[in-house]
Amino acid sequence: MKRQILSTAIIAFMFTACSFKVPDVLSFESGDKYEGPLKEANICQKMERDNDKLACYKKIENTNSFAQLRLGTYYADKKDYKNATKYLNMAKENGNIYANLPISFLYYKGDGVNKDINRSFELLNESSSVDPVAAYQLSRFYLQGINTKVDVEKGIELLDFAGQKGVRQAQDMLSNIYKTGLFDQPKDKVKYEFWQNKLKNNVEDNNHKIYVL
Template identity: 70%
Template sequence: MYKQLILSIGTIFLFTACSLKMPSWPSFLSFGDNYESILEEANSCQVIEDENQKLSCYKNIEKTNSFAQIRLGTYYADKKVYKQAIKYLEMAKENDNIYANLPLAFLYYKGEGVTKDVNKSFELLEESSTKDPTAAYQLSRFYIQGINTKVDNEKGVELLEFAASKGVLSAMEMLINISKNGLFEQPKDQKKVDYWQKKIKETKEDINHKIYRL
């Protein structure tokens, strides 16, 4: 479900998204006691294999659980049922879940279910980029290519490094390419190439996408 959406984001935002697996939750996804309990509740639905039963589980908690709202929103966006997608994602945003920003930014960038608004997409990603590494990864393209802002290669690479440090495999791959070829005003640096290649081998899966999976 969300795999298709995140792959679409990768295509639109230049870089290729990684496959989704079932990693453990990293420490940086800590929101405090209230969010931890909501996340645990949503994850009890995520482990259900039957899709209809899983949807039913999420819908039983959709009014109070912002992670359920995000996962339902991305599910319906993938199904191109945009009215439902926007409803759930806006609910999650209203409930102060910063992870709703990434799928909303994608919809605004494409103009799917909403009026196309690249400025809104940029703002949503910028707002969440300090907490959501995948949002930081996507925002890097805006700075590197000067989309909706002036070109700022230093800022773009900084965002990539943050995303890579939090386990976004595509960001690691991009940094390898940058350091190997001296792209975006960065010097060639074999030490950085070796460093990120080592990190990729150590990182069994991209830990950041599971939050959006149904």
């Protein structure tokens, strides 16, 4: 029974790399290097039609790393990996740490690049202290022993960071862990109810909108 529960949880925990359309956006402190570029890019994001958004992003694609990031994830979702890698690498080269997550998806699946789990791991590790969605994805590597030794303590630590920052999947995973005792963790009603309340009150996971066209 325990094995069946664990298998179900792991299946639900897999990367969703086949689509980058993941669920105003992240707010940064005044003076943060991301604040200005994100505000400019969000003007495009608020437009209703994709064609208008694309035209808007194209106008700032050479100077705005969030425009590059969103164009990259858009083209990856369309399976246009030539343009996806072009724009995502531009964003990373321009110092946008949030580009690590979608690039890691490409390496994990081998879409448009040579499959490289080690590179995927490195990219997530590099950005996990900043990007809570990257932290959530990296937790899977540690909890399942992908490209590294199983380290449940590290995996839970990453999940906790992501959950505290509002990543719904992490909150859901943590509530399941403490409800059922996944990964040999002791069942904990207090922690289960804590994460259930977090999940219930987290109507919209704003972390993901940073990547969306």
